[in-house]
Structure formats: C-alpha cells, structure tokens
Amino acid sequence: MGLLVRDSGNCLQTLSEEDVLACQLSSMLSILDADGLSNQEIEICLLASRVDSATKKPSVETLFHAVLLSLPGIKCIGHARRVAANQFLCSPMAEKAGQIFVGNTALGGPTHLTDKNVSRIANRTDEHYRQRALHL
Known part of the structure; x- marks a missing residue:
C-alpha cells in the first residue's frame, strides 16, 4: 500500500502536484519498529521509503500518518x-x-485514538524526532 504525502518543508498553502510524493507504507511501518534510531538514520529511512528516488524528502509527519493509516478502518489522514x-x-x-x-x-x-495508542505514539523515537524537527 502506498502513502501520498507532501515533501519536507513545503508550505501547504502553495502545495502543488509536484510537491506530493508517494512512499511505501510498509517501509514507514518498519521504521516505527526500530528502536533508538538517530535523526540521521530516520532521514535515511524516510528517503528510502520513497517510491521514486528522484522526489524530495518526505515530511517528518509521514511517520505519524503511517501509524494512523495502519489502524483498522482508517483510509485517509488529513x-x-x-x-x-x-x-x-x-x-x-x-x-x-x-x-x-x-x-x-x-x-x-x-473514531479517536485510544489512550494506549496516544501513549504508544507519544513515546516512539520517530515522534520525538518529529517534535524536535518541528521545534515543539
């Protein structure tokens, strides 16, 4: 299954078709299963998840979207x-x-995330990376 996301650093207000790229959902989910990845390792994994290696780097939020899309009944994230x-x-x-x-x-x-899923996501390495990248 594929995942369409915007590229990193692009403004949603001016988003165009060229700013959207496809990633492999399975690659994203495998990143989530790895513990203790450095920021650089996560960036390498993000780049490796692209269907077309000529496209830009996926947004760090791609990992969060992958988690949500892996939940039963979820077909789209916005x-x-x-x-x-x-x-x-x-x-x-x-x-x-x-x-x-x-x-x-x-x-x-x-349908909202359960407290257990919120806690699981909040404590993941990739979520900590996303928060640092977004200066949260």
Missing part, C-alpha cells in the same frame, strides 16, 4: 493548522465539511 482550518471554514468547502461531519455523527461519530 489535518490542518489553525490558520488553514479557518481559511477552510471560510471557504465554499465548509458546507461540504459540515455535511460530512453530520454523516459521520449519524454513523456513530468520529
């Missing part, structure tokens, strides 16, 4: 920053998003 969320909610897509939310609620509501 998230936004607060400014982007506000821009979205002020756009013509806001009504469609509302319809999706209502439909989701009618089917039992959104």
